[in-house]
Amino acid sequence: MTVLERRGGYIVLTWGCQMNEDDSAQMTSLMEADGYELAAVEDADVILLNTCSVRAKPEHKVYSKLGELRELKLVYPEKIIGVCGCMAQKEAVNILRRAPHVDLIVGTGQIDKVPALVERVRQERTAIVSTELPDRKMRSDKTTPSRALQVGSPKLKSFVSIMYGCDKFCTFCIVPLTRGKERSRPADEIVLEVERLASRGTKEVTLLGQTVNSYGKFLDTPCTFAALLERLNAIEGLERIRFTSPYPKDFTDDVIAAIAGLPKVCPQVHMPVQVGDDDLLARMHRGYTLEQYRLVVSKLRASVPDIALTTDIMLGFPGETDAQFENTMSFMREIRFDAAYMFAYSPREGTKAALMEDQIPHPIKIERLEQLIALQTATTLQINSEQCGNTYPVFVEGRSAKDNARWTGLTPQGKTMNFSAGRDLLGQIVNVRAVGAHVWGFGGEIQSIRTDRGLVLQMAG
């Protein structure tokens, strides 16, 4: 048995999307494999801030956190403070200028090197910046960060990044610059990771990628996204597979068939549309029209009738007129998304949209956002009310944050279900009838559970 040298305490603080959360989980595993132990911020020898750059808010939070950490560093200069992820990739020079007490900057393509870089800072006692990404011009450079096995107690649900970067270059988005060009992990490597997770108790995986259904381009051993889903569906012990976010233009019929035909692939698709206006879509360089988007939606709904569809909507893109905003409202009414992530556009330096002259004043953005949220809230409540009375298999994830006496879990459609039961159901899939509709999901009544012998016990209905 190898006895690890105890190197000290560490903590990873995360702001941002699921991709950032997955990067943080990777850094956690790597640091622990290197002999570090999780500690509180005040006690940690290494403090890593991992953050997203898609919107301005997480960046402000990181600068504010770095301000707080300056005091700690003055008292304990030997502590190592690192900034990682998209913000580090894009803001390295600014971070070092505004927060000279930062010792380490690690970009998105270098996450797997964090322990080695921390060691270098220790040895050299100088600030280190590591932000290399694969060369966009060289098709042969397809490097993806090597993945660490998750450590610590097994997780019921895990994120698994299957591809990195993006080649779409939407005019508002910084991701192609912060995460580099699109490259996919070999399918065998992903299958092995998910097999290992399932053998440690993971029952649900969410496959991550900026445009997750574009998976597989330029792999040495070809594999489509649909073929990958099929291989993952065969993994013993795994119960559910989700993925996010698919790109509308790359939503091929074989993926729709996989969602319809593979029992572990959940009937849930989060497909960002951004706006309901073709001219704005073109200005955003999204690469599809509303008609193409509608076609994917109608095929999905025809093949998977119980599917839940959710989306991202961006308000206040430069030049958005009242009429164009109305078009987005109409499109939302027409599609009737189960839920939507809605936000006001904020210019990101380095993108084309940030240079567009017709920026929308903040109060108008807020007014439009409020209107859209009101519309979507009513739609979500209406859809959830229509679904009351249905019974769903719910994967029980823990106690409800709203009421500790109740259990909480997700339906296959990804909707939260809270319910009471007089026994420990953690990690089980139980049948629950939806009886109360909420914006966040349902209140439910348990109907039946599986026993160890595969039987179904009927509970009070």
Ligand code: SF4
């Ligand atoms: S598809 Fe567009 S919005 Fe999505 S990550 Fe790529 S550039 Fe950004």
